[in-house]
Amino acid sequence: MxxxxxxxxxxxxxxxxxxxxxxxxxxxxxxxxxxxxxxxxxxxxxxxxxxxxxAFDLRGSQYDWTYKTTMVDRPDYTRVEKPNTxxxxxxxxxxxxxxxxxxxxxxxxxxxxxxxxxxxxxxxxxxxxxxxxxxxxxxxxxxxPASHSDLLPEMEPFRDALIKAWVSKGEKLTDDIYSGEMHGLAKGINTIHKGFxxxxxxxxxxxxxxxxxxxxxxxxxxxxxxxxxxxxxxxxxxxxxxxxxxxxxxxxxxxxxxxxxxxxxxxxxxxxxxxxxxxxxxxxxxxxxxxxxHPILANVFKLKDGFGLEDHLFRAGPAKTGAIEAYRKHRTGPLNSGYSNFKAYREAQAENGGVDPFGQGGQPHFEIDFVPMFSDAFQWHIPTPTTGNWFAIIVDLLRPVSKPGQVKLNSTNPLEQPNINLNFLADDLDVMALREGVRFVDDILMNGEGMKDVIGEDYPWPVPRNSDAATDKMILERHQTGFHxxxxxxxxxxxxxxxxxxxxxxxxxxxxxxxxxxxxxxxxxxxxxxxxxxxxxxxx
Incomplete structure (x- = not known):
């Protein structure tokens, strides 16, 4: 300088x-x-x-802009929150x-x-x-610097169960989502190297x-x-x-x-x-x-004890002490985690005469993140569980068709935040697509080999899986921004x-x-x- x-x-x-x-x-x-x-x-x-x-702790910190944002502004439903980090x-x-x-x-x-x-x-x-x-x-x-997320030995049972469930439902694994096509379950890459x-x-x-x-x-x-x-x-x-x-x-x-x-x-x-x-x-x-x-819908399942990261990251005890020591000495272990080892990309089936309203070039409709812990960065409106292991699944709708939102001025004061309207889910097609994305993931996790044996109930309340109308209402009430x-x-x-x-x-x-x-x-x-x-x- x-x-x-x-x-x-x-x-x-x-x-x-x-x-x-x-x-x-x-x-x-x-x-x-x-x-x-x-x-x-x-x-x-x-x-x-x-x-x-x-990373997730930065929300609401001194380094966060904490923008107040209109999430959805439909004739039948409006939500304004402060999610944007x-x-x-x-x-x-x-x-x-x-x-x-x-x-x-x-x-x-x-x-x-x-x-x-x-x-x-x-x-x-x-x-x-x-x-x-x-x-x-x-x-x-x-x-x-960029590298694949560390394959933590603490998370091996979780990874094995997820891969087994994904494959058992006929879905593919891939090492390459970087050459122009993005389909399948892939190991995540982050701008993290040697714990930094x-x-x-x-x-x-x-x-x-x-x-x-x-x-x-x-x-x-x-x-x-x-x-x-x-x-x-x-x-x-x-x-x-x-x-x-x-x-x-x-x-x-x-x-x-x-x-x-x-x-x-x-x-x-x-x-x-x-x-x-x-x-x-x-x-x-x-x-x-x-x-x-990208509008997202994050759902939370109970995980079998020992399959999540909470004890290693949040709760006092030998697992957390060991994680802190591993990071302090070697920059390794759970504190070096990018949280999500895996992300998946998938198309939904077009039911519109073969015309895909979400992209006709074979693009994926959803990005799905699998986080083996409760993540308040995506569920800040839900109390953080004090016990147990949990599993957050985040479904991103990648190509929404709703009319774009807008940024306006509130005043001439440069310190005053702008007026932000994301205008999520203004088109019912986006609601329907998120519903189908959530149900696709539900089927893999609840019925796929391996994972069905280690997940339990929804948190904090049951997902209304048997009613389109009730699921759509849940999506309007609980969807969030993908921060993109x-x-x-x-x-x-x-x-x-x-x-x-x-x-x-x-x-x-x-x-x-x-x-x-x-x-x-x-x-x-x-x-x-x-x-x-x-x-x-x-x-x-």
């Missing part, structure tokens, strides 16, 4: 993608880059962030090909495949997996030409006509600072904060800007719209009128990925960095 000054070549307004962009632009040591960061500057030194076991999966080739309709040919699978691999460096220290994975999901340029959870901050570590200004809030972007020339920020003392960029400003503030900053700066729909008295730089009717996310929002500053092929400003983060996604969105965020960041470099041949 270099000394603070007021002008830089590039300014990046925070975020996961922003760190990647800054790190790649820093390849020329003569280029100066400023990162405006809302959070801490030293995430590597914060155990709550880097300890894999702590990682695994590595690329998505289907067919879904990236859907991006071409919005961003052009270079955003299809063939155009982005190299960027799916570029950020990661894959580790298989014990030689358990195919050698080809080192090039299938990573690259020699990779910086972000990494994130995009690794891209800007040890970069002397990158300055990180942490714990700052963005007030507005600065424009000279239609060119963004800088940004005004302030810290906890309220003092405002304005920084200018001689080359470009890149907004990477994330799915909710990027559109908020754009609108606060005069880029947005007239119906939002004018009532708040915001001077319009450019009337942009789409800013904040097209909000997408995107789309609020969507890219397009043509720009009839625009400003000289780049947005590089999940808000530019055209179609939501049919998996967790982390990998797609890195795609946008890596591709965006290359696009910037190509515009400055004298620098790169």
């Amino acid at each position: 270099v000394a603070m000054k007021s002008a830089y070549d590039f300014i990046v307004v925070r975020g996961t993608a922003g760190n990647v962009v800054a790190g790649r632009l820093a390849s020329n040591p003569a280029v100066s880059i400023l990162i405006i960061e809302a959070g801490p500057s030293n995430p590597r030194d914060i155990p709550d962030i880097t300890t894999p076991f702590k 990682r695994g590595k999966v690329p998505g289907s080739a067919a879904t990236f090909d859907d991006w071409m309709a919005f961003g052009g040919e270079t955003w299809g699978w063939k155009g982005v495949e190299k960027y799916l691999k570029k950020p990661a460096k894959y580790f298989d220290d014990e030689g358990l997996y195919p050698e080809a994975l080192k090039t299938t999901l990573a690259s020699e340029e990779g910086i972000l 959870q990494s994130s995009s901050y690794v891209f800007v570590e040890n970069k002397p030409n990158v300055t990180i200004l942490s714990s700052m809030s963005s007030k507005n972007l600065v424009f000279d006509g239609l060119t963004c020339t800088g940004v005004t920020v302030f810290g906890s003392d309220g003092e405002e600072l304005t920084f200018t960029a001689s080359r470009e400003v890149i907004v990477s503030s994330g799915i909710y904060e990027s559109p908020k900053l754009l609108m606060l700066s005069g880029l947005g729909p007239d119906e939002i800007l004018k009532p708040l008295g915001i001077k319009t730089v450019l009337s942009h009717p789409h800013a904040g719209k097209s909000l997408l996310d 929002p995107c789309g609020t500053a969507r890219l397009s092929k043509n720009i009839d009128e625009g400003v000289n400003l780049r947005v590089i983060d999940a808000s530019v996604f055209f179609v939501i990925p049919d998996c967790r969105i982390q990998n797609a965020v890195y795609v946008v960041a890596e591709k965006g960095a290359d696009m910037i470099k190509s515009d400055y041949p004298s620098l790169y």
Whole structure:
């Protein structure tokens, strides 16, 4: 980190993608880059962030934005909660090909495949997996450590029962969900290596030409006509600072904060800007719209004693003491766990004349996560059981058809959270699809060989499996976000009128990925960095 000054070549307004962009632009040591960061500057030194076991504890912590969110807003049902607070999966080739309709040919699978691999460096220290994975999901340029979840010996009985149940129902196992097709039960990969959870901050570590200004809030972007020339920020003392960029400003503030900053700066729909008295730089009717996310339904079963992680992670006793010692001494054991060793991808059967409303390119309809413990990150509305072992099953609807949601301004105060409406389950097809996904998993767990012998009752109340209407009501009441929002500053092929400003983060996604969105965020960041470099041949 270099000394603070007021002008830089590039300014990046925070975020996961922003760190990647800054790190790649820093390849020329003569280029100066400023990162405006809302959070801490030293995430590597914060155990709550880097300890894999702590991931779910971050919800509601000082590192969580705790956005208040409208989950569903139907004529017959409305819910507003505060849910919004990682695994590595690329998505289907067919879904990236859907991006071409919005961003052009270079955003299809063939155009982005190299960027799916570029950020990661894959580790298989014990030689358990195919050698080809080192090039299938990573690259020699990779910086972000990635590896398969540790196969904890404590969880071997659980893994064996799940695999046996899955196969007994005619479903397949796979080692490859990284080549454009995603079907079957696969072992999960995380950005965890040797007990350490990494994130995009690794891209800007040890970069002397990158300055990180942490714990700052963005007030507005600065424009000279239609060119963004800088940004005004302030810290906890309220003092405002304005920084200018001689080359470009890149907004990477994330799915909710990027559109908020754009609108606060005069880029947005007239119906939002004018009532708040915001001077319009450019009337942009789409800013904040097209909000997408994966609705999920998490169910909990009782597990046979000894099959879950609770005793190793939460409850005082020899199992927890041993887990703490293993992590302290060797960075191994349950505290090194990514929680979910397995994830599954599956299509439902189309019953619409052969036409699949959720994707006609063979994409999976569901991602299913199997977590051998009670997980309050997905069930914060349910009391945490004080005894016993439990099993959380999370069914994500990957390609919802409901009308997208929207992010709006509540006021001109940059510290006030935006108004967020996910608009989940507005279309009855999404409710039906989640119902079928839950029943598919129920059948495997309750009737599949192996698992049927180790699970017990639902928690905290029985699932109404014999009634479509009652199940649909349960879905409306208990569904949650998959924490995969995107789309609020969507890219397009043509720009009839625009400003000289780049947005590089999940808000530019055209179609939501049919998996967790982390990998797609890195795609946008890596591709965006290359696009910037190509515009400055004298620098790169």
